[in-house]
Amino acid sequence: MAISIYSSTYNGLQGVIINVEVEISRGLPAFNIVGLADTAVRESKERVRSAIINSGYDFPLGKITVNLAPADIKKVGSLLDLPIAIGILAATDQINSEGINNFIIVGELSLNGDITSIRGALPIVIEGIRNNLVKFIVPTVNALECSLIEKAEIYPFDTLNQVTTYLKHRDMLPYKNNCVNRKKDSNMDFSEVVGQNATKRALEIACAGGHNIIMFGPPGCGKSMLASRIPTILPSLTYEESLDVTKIYSITGKLHPNEGLIVNRPYRAPHHTATKTALIGGGSQLVPGEITLSHHGILFLDELLEFNKTVLEVLREPLESKQITISRCTGSVVYPADFMLVASLNPCPCGYYLSKVRECTCSDHDRIKYLSKLSGPFLDRIDMFSFAYAHNFNEMTSTTKEESSESIRKRVEAARQIQRKRFALEKLNCNGDMSGRHIRKYCTVDSAAEDILNRYFNKFPFSMRIYNKVLKISRTIADLENSKDITSSHVVEAISYRQFIKGDVI
Known part of the structure; x- marks a missing residue:
């Protein structure tokens, strides 16, 4: 038998x-x-x-x-x-x-x-x-x-x-879990970053609305330092999100035996030599990649232009659909990939274009070739761009106390709370997830804001996707100010985050 x-x-x-x-x-x-x-x-x-x-x-x-x-x-x-x-x-x-x-x-x-x-x-x-x-x-x-x-x-x-x-x-009682899951305190804080108030503001908006962002500027201005502190201003994971993240780390064998439920948002920073398989997953066992390990968290790509162009292009699908489908001869799986993309890059090969640190030694041809790794469709999927400038001597020696991560996080959490109420009946987490239908419903603008959008469109023609991104960013800025309506000031600030390298609106 x-x-x-x-x-x-x-x-x-x-x-x-x-x-x-x-x-x-x-x-x-x-x-x-x-x-x-x-x-x-x-x-x-x-x-x-x-x-x-x-x-x-x-x-x-x-x-x-x-x-x-x-x-x-x-x-x-x-x-x-x-x-x-x-x-x-x-x-x-x-x-x-x-x-x-x-x-x-x-x-x-x-x-x-x-x-x-x-x-x-x-x-x-x-x-x-x-x-x-x-x-x-x-x-x-x-x-x-x-x-x-x-x-x-x-x-x-x-x-x-x-x-x-x-x-x-049968002489044993079930195991009882007495572990209390607490968010791990970070030893990093935004108050440690000198200056860069404009970039800090951009990161605050990006975290409040779940928007993808690229920081660009000369070497040593603090782009990587800012990125590493983004988890300290993000809202805490919900129980459902924690369960999703813990499942992923359990499958990949990255869950520490004594960790229990993961309550900290993931932060993944793969090296620029990472392959397509390492980034999106795959292999003979169809294992999750970095974009899945970043689910409900941050994927930080430092030195973005040093990544292989074909590697960057594979991010286009998950950035749009929030998931990745991996099909091999051994089978097919669908992994979640709802992450916030944060990237940093230098504006040219030498790194000093647009900076006051030293004169740029690159030709226009060198800069165009360097930036050509970022295709139009890839840039279309980036919501915000922020320039990080080189510090002057007064800033480096200043004793002014910078704003802490805790105070920034309170504003971010308040904005996310507004979005949770707004999308209570929708399958959305934040403004960055809105589709065209949701944008038409929740992102109406007044006549003054519409006039500003019209003037910018006539000067810098942009696609429908970019128009929607400007409205989503405007909605997030309004949420941070606890404003029900999107005003012209919100739209102007949102447009300013679409300026990349030469100041063109893209």
């Missing part, structure tokens, strides 16, 4: 419940795993064999067949070691199999029978709850992560022997 045990794998960011069916029959000794298993699952045969023997049990000499159902779903990872081992022991009557189908069992086995950590434990628990399976046997290392879901009954273990003892006696 075949023994059937519930276990799970994952596809993308979703857990998938599977049945591990074990049957032992007479015949020449063999150990076969069927059901579209990847290499890590197929290699579990040797880990399971050694773990059973080193735990003091007998390994059967007959023909062992393990079926992973449903057979048309690819099974990935080493998390099926433990259910396969339990299935073999139950099929040979070495342990009691009564009530075993009440559990979802996952875990990787070492050769001596220890249970080691797995990836994707949180999505597995969420999927189990959806299927009315509330009891989970998991590695101890993953206990805190799994217990984030209130309805789940988590039973963590360190060894195979502990699992078999529990299945025999």
Whole structure:
């Protein structure tokens, strides 16, 4: 008789419940795993064999067949070691199999029978709850992560022997999570940045409305320093957002065992040598890339023009659709990519064009060639541009106290609260997510503002997309001032953030 045990794998960011069916029959000794298993699952045969023997049990000499159902779903990872081992022991009557189908069992086995950590434990628990399976046997290392879901009954273990003892006696209460998730204090603050008030204002607007922004200016003016402090003025993650981010880091194995629910917004800053796969994800296992790891957070691209042009172009789809679809011969997955893009660049190869630090040594041809890496469609997806100037001596020696991140964050959170109320019935988080339909509904302007837009359009013709971006930025500026209406001053300031390098409105 075949023994059937519930276990799970994952596809993308979703857990998938599977049945591990074990049957032992007479015949020449063999150990076969069927059901579209990847290499890590197929290699579990040797880990399971050694773990059973080193735990003091007998390994059967007959023909062992393990079926992973449903057979048309690819099974990935080493998390099926433990259910396969339990299935073999139950099929040979070495342990009691009564009530075993009440559990979802996952875990990787070492050769001596220890249970080691797995990836994707949180999505597995969420999927189990959806299927009315509330009891989970998991590695101890993953206990805190799994217990984030209130309805789940988590039973963590360190060894195979502990699992078999529990299945025999059922003498253990579920794991209780006593961890309190607190936002980690940052040792960085906007008050440490001298000057750059215009760029600070631009970043405040970008954070308040979820707008993508590029900072440009000479080397050493503080662009990277400003970017690294953006998380300190962003609003806190909601519970749903925290759960989404934690699932992503669980799947990728980047979740610290003692971290629990991630409450800080992600901040990712890949090097400019990063490949397309590193940025958007992919590979043989279709793993998430940097844009997914930045979900609900910040993706900072320092020295933007040093990135390969083809790498930058792959950002166009996720910037527009807030997700990325990765299709390979091994399958297809859709990963979320709702991030705020922040980038910095020098205005020319030498870096000193438009600065008063030193004379630019680049020709017009050099500057045009340098900036050609940024295509028109890519720039169309950037909401704001801000020039960071070189400091003068008086600013560097000034003792004036700069505004702190806390005071800026209060204004940002107040503006986000206004947007949450506005979009309560819409599937939107902030102004930056508005489509044309929402812009027509929520971004009406008065006659004076409309006249200003008309004059700028006649002087600097721009696309419908740019027109919509100006209105979205204007709406955010109005929210920061707690203004119901978009006035001409809001529109003028919004247009000023569309000036790039030579001051042209784009």
